[in-house]
Amino acid sequence: MTALNDTRALPSRYLAETHEVVNVSCELADYNMYAQDTALREAVQREGAAWANADLQRFGQLTGAAEYLEQGALANKHLPELETHDRFGNRIDLVKFHPAYHRLMDTAITHGLHSSPWTDPRPGAHVARAAGNYLHTQAEAGHGCPITMTFAAIPTLRLQPDLAAQWAPKITARVYDPRNVPVAQKVGVTIGMAMTEKQGGSDVRANTTQAYPVGQGGPGQMYELVGHKYFVSAPMCDAFLVLAQTAKGLSCFLLPRWRPDGSKNPMQVLRLKKKMGNASNASSETELRGALAWMVGEEGRGVRNIIEMVAMTRFDCMVGSSAGMRMALSQALHHCAHRSAFGKRLVEQPLMQNVLADLALESEAAMVLSLRMARALDERADSRHEDLLVRLMTAVGKYWICKRTPQHAYEAMECIGGSGVMEDSMFPRLFRESPVNAIWEGSGNVQCLDVLRAMAKEPEVVQAFFDELRPTQGQNPHLDAQVRALAQEIKEPAGMEYRARHVVERMALAMQASLLLRVAPDFVADAFCASRLDGQGSFHYGALPRGAQVQAIIERATPRVG
Numbered sequence: 001m002t003a004l005n006d007t008r009a010l011p012s013r014y015l016a017e018t019h020e021v022v023n024v025s026c027e028l029a030d031y032n033m034y035a036q037d038t039a040l041r042e043a044v045q046r047e048g049a050a051w052a053n054a055d056l057q058r059f060g061q062l063t064g065a066a067e068y069l070e071q072g073a074l075a076n077k078h079l080p081e082l083e084t085h086d087r088f089g090n091r092i093d094l095v096k097f098h099p100a101y102h103r104l105m106d107t108a109i110t111h112g113l114h115s116s117p118w119t120d121p122r123p124g125a126h127v128a129r130a131a132g133n134y135l136h137t138q139a140e141a142g143h144g145c146p147i148t149m150t151f152a153a154i155p156t157l158r159l160q161p162d163l164a165a166q167w168a169p170k171i172t173a174r175v176y177d178p179r180n181v182p183v184a185q186k187v188g189v190t191i192g193m194a195m196t197e198k199q200g201g202s203d204v205r206a207n208t209t210q211a212y213p214v215g216q217g218g219p220g221q222m223y224e225l226v227g228h229k230y231f232v233s234a235p236m237c238d239a240f241l242v243l244a245q246t247a248k249g250l251s252c253f254l255l256p257r258w259r260p261d262g263s264k265n266p267m268q269v270l271r272l273k274k275k276m277g278n279a280s281n282a283s284s285e286t287e288l289r290g291a292l293a294w295m296v297g298e299e300g301r302g303v304r305n306i307i308e309m310v311a312m313t314r315f316d317c318m319v320g321s322s323a324g325m326r327m328a329l330s331q332a333l334h335h336c337a338h339r340s341a342f343g344k345r346l347v348e349q350p351l352m353q354n355v356l357a358d359l360a361l362e363s364e365a366a367m368v369l370s371l372r373m374a375r376a377l378d379e380r381a382d383s384r385h386e387d388l389l390v391r392l393m394t395a396v397g398k399y400w401i402c403k404r405t406p407q408h409a410y411e412a413m414e415c416i417g418g419s420g421v422m423e424d425s426m427f428p429r430l431f432r433e434s435p436v437n438a439i440w441e442g443s444g445n446v447q448c449l450d451v452l453r454a455m456a457k458e459p460e461v462v463q464a465f466f467d468e469l470r471p472t473q474g475q476n477p478h479l480d481a482q483v484r485a486l487a488q489e490i491k492e493p494a495g496m497e498y499r500a501r502h503v504v505e506r507m508a509l510a511m512q513a514s515l516l517l518r519v520a521p522d523f524v525a526d527a528f529c530a531s532r533l534d535g536q537g538s539f540h541y542g543a544l545p546r547g548a549q550v551q552a553i554i555e556r557a558t559p560r561v562g
């Protein structure tokens, strides 16, 4: 009799392969994310950043490398951890990150994604940065939060020139220094933002944090802040722009994590949030226990002052969500080119072509609007029209693009089938990230109300909006009808707040359609207009009407590996 542990005598069929692995896809990796994105390259050229082409080519090679994409996965798998005290009991408020997170931060900062338009403000600077951000976010989104906040802090800080002179060189330096040490010891620093409190996030005027002047008080002067902040992302930033109440109302402050004497400023991190997405980025709850801070800008004008920062973060939300869509689309296109079912590759199945082409239209429209707004940022100082566009279309675009992303992420996941749901694919991460941009930095309704506010306070924004659409007048009957209907809707003030989403959605679609008619191939623009403006839109992706040139749309959008 054969011993139970003696397998030598077993017939070889028991050790045979169970099956051959065929008809499966492969990683979308080791590709040049920029070179393989035709629409993005065209946009960079068109919107004034052709000079950045060579840099973006190199950057796209980096962000699409298998080894680099792996950093994104690692930074989300190994979550940040908070240590409130050291082993001796001293308060340290230290958040530890995986090395992959630091690598992503370092790349972003050394490539100037946190500062290039401020340090090198040439024509196309915002466009080039947005394109770089679009690429880097595709590798990983969470680290983008402190990168964006650091970038966005500059316009608010400039309202207080003495503070700006002291801080801006370190904020804009291309040096990432994650050490938990006072600012004086650092060449490069990062900046966060603390507005939201338990009782009020959108309605920041409900903030109860109090600021007490240490001396005479006023702009640029030192205060002590007492209160709580319910959401503070990236709590390892070196300083934060914070809202707090003074005798004259809500005011804006710059609060460093360390006092000038080298002691810890009592901004204490209570715990990290348990987030469903945006996992690599630590978000915290904090208490300010007499933390020193310096007033930024006019007292009592805190919202007005910090809104300079918020406008920039909202712009980055548009870019970030567009990037999320592009990655989801790229993954879906790549998979469907490598997987067959019922005798044909998925990308050849007519119904899948409809889905993929529809996802591609959404992605391109989002990117085109985002980069058009980047040019508006570049030109706003010299052009009233561009300035008005920034005021109106940042809110419109933030609302629309960020809101379109979760459905897009889910539908792209479904293109993969069951394996798209698995944690070792990129889709769970893309999906969990997808609602975040829509909610923070002013949730959907808040954006719509901001559009109404802009139209009421500066009616010229409405004219700028219609002026921007004028070049495509008469080119597409669906768009012409939409523009006429919008003009009527906007003229009718009754019930405007109730109708705000309806109006803003149509503004976004009209702008995207008009831009695509101007800049994209006819097969993209025509399919976009026919599917989004004919009033019979489907609730789901994949219902493009007859005649859409789906193969051409797919071909344009598909990234090739190698």
Ligand SMILES: Cc1cc2nc3c(=O)[nH]c(=O)nc-3n(C[C@H](O)[C@H](O)[C@H](O)COP(=O)(O)OP(=O)(O)OC[C@H]3O[C@@H](n4cnc5c(N)ncnc54)[C@H](O)[C@@H]3O)c2cc1C
Pocket: 192, 193, 194, 195, 196, 199, 200, 201, 202, 203, 231, 232, 233, 234, 275, 278, 283, 436, 439, 440, 441, 442, 443, 444, 445, 446, 449
């Ligand atoms: C991952 C993450 C990180 C964050 N990091 C930070 C941070 O670093 N710093 C910071 O300050 N904040 C941060 N926030 C907070 C975020 O900005 C707020 O959650 C957001 O502004 C909404 O505020 P709230 O949560 O208090 O919701 P609420 O203000 O209570 O809003 C709830 C809902 O009501 C809607 N609503 C509000 N007012 C109106 C109205 N008048 N009419 C119709 N609808 C309305 C909103 O659109 C929203 O849908 C973060 C949030 C998240 C999710």
